[in-house]
Amino acid sequence: MSTTTDPAGLITEDWRIHGSIYTSQAIFEEEQRKLFHGPWLYVAHESELREPGDYKTTHAGIQPVIVTRGADDGELHVMLNRCRHRGATVCQATRGNANFFRCAYHGWTYRNDGPLRGMTYDDAYPELDRSKLGLVKLPRVDTFAGFVFASFAEEGPSLEEYLGNAKPYLKIISEQGPEGIRLSAGAHQLSYGGNWKLQVENTIDNYHFGFVHRSFLDVLADRIGQAPPIMQRIMFDESYRTIDLGNGHSVHEFGDPRTGNNGGQLGDLPFNLIVFPNLCFVGAQLRHVLPKAANRTEVQLYPMLHEGASDDYNEAILRTHEGFYGPAGMGGPDDVEIAFERVTDGMQATEEDWLVMSRGMHREREGENGTLIGHSADEVPQRAFYRQWRRLMGAAA
Amino acid sequence: MSASETVRPVAGSQDPALLADVAAFLYHEAELLDALRLEEWLELYAEDAVYWIPQGPDADPRVDVQLLLDDRTRLRERVLRLSSGFAYSQDPASRTIHLIGNVRIAGDGEVEPPALDVRSVQQVTEVRRGRQLQYVGHFRHVLSPSGDGGWTIRRKEVRLANSDLPLGNVTFLI
Structure with a gap:
């Protein structure tokens, strides 16, 4: 039984591929860090997001995300579907149209392009910087021929370079x-x-x-x-x-x-x-x-x-x-x-x-x-x- | 038609003999499926029959993807495939058991007499690949009298409770 763990050692020069590529949970987690966290990932087609406020939920790797067309700016946004307070998903539907996403747990509300709009009974947070508690956004979103992609990386090849x-x-x-x-x-x-x-x-x-x-x-x-x-x-x-x-x-x-x-x-x-x-x-x-x-x-x-x-x-x-x-x-x-x-x-x-x-x-x-x-x-x-x-x-x- | 329309209470024939007759027909269909007597099962369907398994409670077959929407030709192709010896998704074949309840005859005028609009709830237990899975749904059969005193299936709809969840292998015939 092989105990190879170095990814480079899992594929030989004569194109034999190690079975652990398909079965190892450790390799799966490494893929999430390196394949699904940096390179461009498909998230939507523009026909799903035609009107301001349109949204869909999907996944970027294993992470649940919301893809929206901003109700105010008309731009595409990709955000983690996770309340910044205690972590619940803020959007439950597969598709829809909404100006805001309201977490059902304690009522924190986000604009559909990400920023935290309101916290309930917020006098209990005298020091908290709300401007840093919007839904976490994927820093890069771009489209090619109507296909919408996003990346967790601030910098890297452009979408067009990546698609090649x-x-x-x-x-x-x-x-x-x-x-x-x-x-x-x-x-x-x-x-x-x-x-x-x-x-x-x-x-x-x-x-x-x-x-x-x-x-x-x-x-x-x-x-x-x-x-x-x-x-x-x-x-x-x-x-x-x-x-x-x-x-x-x-x-x-x-x-x-x-x-x-x-x-x-x-x-x-x-x-x-x-x-x-x-x-x-x-x-x-x-x-x-x-x-x-x-x-x-x-x-x-x-x-x-x-x-x-x-x-x-x-x-x-x-x-x-x-x-x-x-x-x-x-x-x-x-x-x-x-x-x-x-x-x-x-x-x-x-x-x-x-x-x-x-x-x-x-x-x-x-x-x-x-x-x-x-x-x-x-x-x-x-x-x-x-x-x-x-x-x-x-x-x- | 939405799911809520489909499952609303229906005031149809209360004739116990007719109800028993159509229930017996549904049991017969289920027995043919459970026994994999698919050629005989296919014979229950009219030449213009439609066999529909919607995906989701509000599926519109004109514009939404369905689990299947077969005419008689494709239904025959399914039987052909399952009988070919090379339908690997059914090799080995699923063992199924249909449990049928809540049989009633709808009387809301959607079906022209002498055809009957028969509703039932069916629970289908499937055993395959070392697992037992459950499928349950609201079933609808539109039945026409056949020449020999029995019934012919003009339309069958299977509204599975889990039709819009990620599913594995629903290639056995429900």
Whole structure:
């Protein structure tokens, strides 16, 4: 049994990965310090926060946050959902509109852009500096193509620098509908007993599709009267490729990212995209992966509706999404069963604790802007992710 | 329709024989599900049947994501998938037991006679992966008389109490 604890020692030069990356609570906590506390984190899409006072609650890493559009300034704010007095959450709803958040415990009230507005019976605090007791704000909030990100770090690369080669793909996603996209349909919510990275790295893993999703392929074959061509294309179509975009981001292109399509069976986006560390796009869906513990994860799957398209068109997006994804879908739960839960069970066997993540490393080739391009079914996206993981985990906190 | 509308008291048929008949039909459907006799179960559904599990109490299927909203074609695909031997989320299959209560016939005019609007509460216990989970919900069946003196399911709605919580694997048929 290995007792390796140095993050840099958990990934070998020949791309073997140590199982403790997925099972160790100590590593999970280190990830919270280094991956989820500094780098840019996705928190919302602007369509969820159109009007002054609009808010949503979500998580930045494991920390509960409120994302608001200021009632007075109209700007986006991201704040910890925690009363400065005794720590209760001040906002309970998933979404809404409010000018103030009032803690139910003792009635402390905050403006929806953070400052403490009032304390009840405040003559008992003659010395307290109220100006320092607003909701704790994430110091940097920025948007790209409608996607809202925040960072716990005062300084660091700008959002655009951080997104880098992922930007053109995010732009294409944002232009899917005649007038853009919106996340107004709510989200499927998944819960599974396994590490958060299992969901991220399964987002682009074309090697698994024909195995894990064989029953769905059988359904498709029944629907269209012949074997669906997806596995043939993954294995042999040269326009299908995986790309390490740098900074941990990666993409799988199936056809031209601007004009291609996948036959509409899983939504029309002609690529899958991973934005490090926990934002993914598949088909017609934005996937926000929320780590909870080393062995517990929640995932929110937001269908992206097309702004300016007909109600019928958008309803069809929902029904197509539900056919594969969500807790009752005909595809996603097979990933939960095999790629998350069976993997987690299997990795309790630690006598030989190394995984093989080297598929196709010999045939990666350099692309433009520092990218690495590989075969559709190779583990290029996984290596892209773990290159960044190793870099950040090796860095001082 | 909101959940509060769905669960409001309904004044329908009080005919004990009719009530017993539709309750027996619900028990029969549940027994087919618990026994995984899915082909026979599918035969209970009309060609234009709708099978709906909303997500959340106020879900509008036109604009909100649902757990599922199947027409007969997709319902048949579900049975096909579960019978394929490769539906890993049901390998092994969930063992389920349906407990049915509060059966009544609604009479609020939403359903045209001779169809019946049948409401029930069902508690579904599921055992899989070494765990026992509970699902409970308000169920609605719209039933039409079938030619052989029985019933055909035109519509089934399953309003689970936990439908808007993070869920694991609801790929067994409820």
